[in-house]
Amino acid sequence: MELIFAEPKGFCFGVRRAITALEKSLEENGKVYALGSPIHNPQEVERLLSKGLEIIETPSEMPAGGTVFVRAHGIPDQVMGELRARKARVLDGTCPFVSRAKDKAVLLAREGYTVMVLGDKDHPEVRAIRRSSEGSVIVVDPGSVAGLTCDGLSKVGIVSQTTQRKEVLAELVTRVSAGAGETRVFNTICDATSSRQASVARLAGSVDGIIIIGGKASANTARLFQIAAASGCPALWVEDETGLEGGWLKGKKRIGIAAGASTPDWLIQKIATILESVGSAGEDGR
Ligand code: SF4
Structure with a gap:
């Protein structure tokens, strides 16, 4: 089985910048609060929670002097004002x-x-x-x-x-x-979304099937899936490796891999490794 990756794929500039800053802060502080879910990817959220992240919904839940992370989507100026008034240390991941x-x-x-x-x-x-x-x-x-x-x-x-x-x-x-x-x-x-969409459209014309990796709540991932499916190329949308279907993979020699702007590299790599092992097991068994 040959895997062909859409480029660009996975984290866009703004999400990578925000998550890198959040991880650094978690390493330094041990505990960081996120105002709302930090990213539309449950697997990445799970990983960040295990490192000490806590999700809150309103500034009033912030303990005095705590560090609060603002996701790449940003927050209203008034809410930023509330955080500062509560003397929170703001880690502003808002994409420029x-x-x-x-x-x-x-x-x-x-x-x-x-x-x-x-x-x-x-x-x-x-x-x-x-x-x-x-x-x-x-x-x-x-x-x-x-x-x-x-x-x-x-x-x-x-x-x-x-x-x-x-x-x-x-x-x-x-x-x-x-x-x-x-x-x-x-x-x-911003061009991050359109460049991912264009690369999926190109890829769909040259593979036997395309796998889109990303959270089911991610609008940009949903759009990638729609583009792949509309092209007529068999398309499969998975959040993680549990979504891979043996029946869908059967008989496909060239598989395209694309991922939404909130899908982490480690998850893309994990799925690619599993697909490669499935592919080589199939070849060995021939
Ligand atoms: S605007 Fe949104 S899609 Fe574009 S780089 Fe920033 S976070 Fe990513």
């Missing part, structure tokens, strides 16, 4: 691209624009952008862009959740520009 999206939304709101945020309203990154902006903010779901009208709005400022698609942002800009008096746009999309 996420911070930029939030800062641009805040700037637009201050300058009197109605802020439109292209994104998923329930995603922590979008919630942080919306709450930090404090002005008139409209979250536009990507699925509703096609029917959007905004006649009567005089000044509209647009930013995007970092993981949205550029074509959808372009369509939103076209629609808003047609109706609003003034439109100002900051393209705050």
Whole structure:
């Protein structure tokens, strides 16, 4: 069995940066609190919990003087203020691209624009952008862009959740520009998601099947799976090695491996090693 890896795969720049800082802090302090789950990958969360991480949901759960980790998706400015007021030591893992999206939304709101945020309203990154902006903010779901009208709005400022698609942002800009008096746009999309999607689409055309590794709650992993499945290539989505299916693997000689932006390298490697051993056992038995 030959394994062919999508590139890039696994942790994006922002997640790697945040998790590396968290691990270093766990080694130094023994105990670190995370405000919300630190990453959309249950296996990686489990590993971090075993090193002394504790997940809390609100700043009020923080003991005085403790260290609190902020995940790559960021938090609203007001919540950051609460943490600092409680004298917490903040380990800020907010991805710089996420911070930029939030800062641009805040700037637009201050300058009197109605802020439109292209994104998923329930995603922590979008919630942080919306709450930090404090002005008139409209979250536009990507699925509703096609029917959007905004006649009567005089000044509209647009930013995007970092993981949205550029074509959808372009369509939103076209629609808003047609109706609003003034439109100002900051393209705050990061390439980490689109480059992973493009590599899965390429890989799907050259393998007998593709395995997508990543948490079932990870939206970017779900998208990779959808792209692979839509290509017509047999696709299997696994969170860890227990998701591998002997029946699915049977007869496949070239297998593509891709992983979401929150999938750790150690998990990708573990699954690849198992697949290699399955492959060589099959060859030996021939
Ligand atoms: S996907 Fe992009 S914006 Fe989001 S954490 Fe990764 S690098 Fe940062």
